[in-house]
Amino acid sequence: MxxxxxxxxxxxxxxxxxxxxxxxxxxxxxTDRQVPTARLADPDDPDAFGLLEEVSRVPGAIAAEVLQGRLAAAGIRATLSRDGPAYRILVFPDDLKAARVVLSRGALG
CATH class of the missing domain: 1.20.5 (Single alpha-helices involved in coiled-coils or other helix-helix interfaces)
Structure with a gap:
């Protein structure tokens, strides 16, 4: 014992x-108090795309694929979404500014 x-x-x-x-x-x-909380999308909103944000809207599928290709060449992931006859090009919020720059340069040159 x-x-x-x-x-x-x-x-x-x-x-x-x-x-x-x-x-x-x-x-x-x-939990880390310094980590920003993610913005949650409203599940009842029919125009919400979760974490993705619209960077451009074009009238046809070919134009949407061309713009998606430009973004892909710049290393930016993009998703296409159909909205009636128009197509939306969607990117993550962190890539939004860079995507706008890439697409605006493509329009000029």
Whole structure:
């Protein structure tokens, strides 16, 4: 039968191990207050495209594919969406400014 001091060390060791696990889990899965919260799209909005934003709208499929190709050549991912007879070119918000620059340069040259 272990003596009282051995039991105390076992209990203290177990508590220390639990504290280390709690700190590790908090560090791994804890929330960071500096991370901006994502803007959530309204699921009931028929014009919402989730995280994507419209950078251009063109009247035909060929024009939409040409613009999508220009964006792809510049390394910008783009998605096409049909809206009646028109097509929307959609990009992620981080790529919106660069996509506008690429598409405006294409119109000039």
């Amino acid at each position: 272990p003596d009282a001091s051995a039991r105390i060390w076992v209990i203290l060791g177990g508590l220390l191990l639990m504290a280390v696990v709690v700190v590790a889990l908090r560090w791994t899965f804890g």
